[in-house]
Amino acid sequence: MEYYFSTCDHTDPVARAYARIRKEEYLLWEDLLPPEDQDTRIALSTLSRSTGKAPSTLRDSLFVGIYTLRRLPRLHALQNQLFHLDRERITAIGNELLIASPEHYPLIDAALTSLLTPTAPAQAMPTTTEIRKRLRRILDELLGFPTAADPGDFSIEHMLNEGTRITAYLPKDLGMWVEKAITNVTSTTGCSPVEAFTGLLRGSITTTVTVNLYQATDIENAPVWSSATADWLPTHREGFWKNQARPTQARRESTRAHNATAALKRYVQGRDGRCRFPGCQARACQLDHRVNWEDGGPTSAGNLASLCQHHHNMKTDGIVRYLLDESTGIIVWILPNGRWQVSAPSGPLSAPGARWARSIAQWRKARREGALAARQTAGYPR
Numbered sequence: 494m495e496y497y498f499s500t501c502d503h504t505d506p507v508a509r510a511y512a513r514i515r516k517e518e519y520l521l522w523e524d525l526l527p528p529e530d531q532d533t534r535i536a537l538s539t540l541s542r543s544t545g546k547a548p549s550t551l552r553d554s555l556f557v558g559i560y561t562l563r564r565l566p567r568l569h570a571l572q573n574q575l576f577h578l579d580r581e582r583i584t585a586i587g588n589e590l591l592i593a594s595p596e597h598y599p600l601i602d603a604a605l606t607s608l609l610t611p612t613a614p615a616q617a618m619p620t621t622t623e624i625r626k627r628l629r630r631i632l633d634e635l636l637g638f639p640t641a642a643d644p645g646d647f648s649i650e651h652m653l654n655e656g657t658r659i660t661a662y663l664p665k666d667l668g669m670w671v672e673k674a675i676t677n678v679t680s681t682t683g684c685s686p687v688e689a690f691t692g693l694l695r696g697s698i699t700t701t702v703t704v705n706l707y708q709a710t711d712i713e714n715a716p717v718w719s720s721a722t723a724d725w726l727p728t729h730r731e732g733f734w735k736n737q738a739r740p741t742q743a744r745r746e747s748t749r750a751h752n753a754t755a756a757l758k759r760y761v762q763g764r765d766g767r768c769r770f771p772g773c774q775a776r777a778c779q780l781d782h783r784v785n786w787e788d789g790g791p792t793s794a795g796n797l798a799s800l801c802q803h804h805h806n807m808k809t810d811g812i813v814r815y816l817l818d819e820s821t822g823i824i825v826w827i828l829p830n831g832r833w834q835v836s837a838p839s840g841p842l843s844a845p846g847a848r849w850a851r852s853i854a855q856w857r858k859a860r861r862e863g864a865l866a867a868r869q870t871a872g873y874p875r
Contacts, residue, residue: 557587617771707841718841747793765799766840775801795819
């Protein structure tokens with residue numbers, strides 16, 4: 494069976510036409526790339542005249558994007574085989590890796606090549622946002638970067654109109670927990686977000702927010718995935734949540750009731766990660782019965798998928814349909830034009846999620862060993 498991204502589907506005339514444009518543009522940039530020792534001002538000024546592109550755009554596309562791609566030999570070879578990366582994605586990769594250390598390029602190359610290699614037919618192509626997020630997490634782990642450190646900014650500004658503006662910078666995981674707490678209150682009481690916020694501060698209103706944490710027990714230094722962010726937690730935030738957690742289970746079970754059990758919800762959430770519609774990054778999801786419960790569809794892992802409200806409505810309205818493979822979690826979406834697209838799960842309980850967890854654990858080990866080696870070289874004890 495041939496594996497390919499849906500953007501490279503040669504049976505789709507639109508995909509085929511855009512793939513041709515993508516390939517020709519990429520080969521043009523490759524051909525125009527000047528030698529690294531050439532004065533960039535000369536190259537940018539002459540290319541800007543011929544292409545009409547701003548020098549800053551040319552700089553990012555050529556000197557950042559293409560040069561960086563050439564430093565990633567495995568990904569570069571894959572690109573020259575599939576031509577699946579457009580200029581936007583190549584430029585994003587280059588910009589994110591401006592802070593990377595050369596010794597880490599082989600690990601980054603392997604991780605990116607794995608992410609950008611199709612593993613199913615008509616698979617959804619990773620978005621630019623997904624690629625950026627993946628690279629930032631890789632750099633956080635490899636470099637121990639303080640990019641996710643907590644500045645703790647807080648300010649209260651009393652306005653002339655008798656109002657007060659409160660601004661607080663929180664770690665993303667904690668900020669989303671606060672958002673969920675306020676949303677819980679507004680949805681159950683009908684009050685405004687400001688009333689919910691002040692009520693929670695005063696203690697006149699209480700609510701409960703459940704955050705599910707997932708961590709592999711068979712992987713040393715395994716990362717922690719949080720349902721609050723629908724993502725892996727930064728290393729320095731793991732302890733905060735783990736200290737409040739209690740062990741529980743996520744089970745692939747079924748029930749005759751319409752609503753899934755808590756253990757089944759945890760399993761589906763841990764398998765899917767986010768909304769399962771291709772390219773959607775929504776965190777807030779509901780469990781959709783592929784075959785409606787009223788029509789005899791079971792409440793089981795093989796008939797439940799995480800969908801945001803928008804895509805749940807599209808499915809309910811019959812605009813899109815899907816098939817779900819319980820063993821792999823792969824979903825095949827049937828689109829309105831009759832074509833289909835594959836969505837792979839990304840949660841910590843999925844096969845891709847498990848591979849990613851192992852990669853993070855390996856990078857943590859490499860960073861720790863590098864730090865120990867540096868200490869020994871400097872004459873410090875282990």
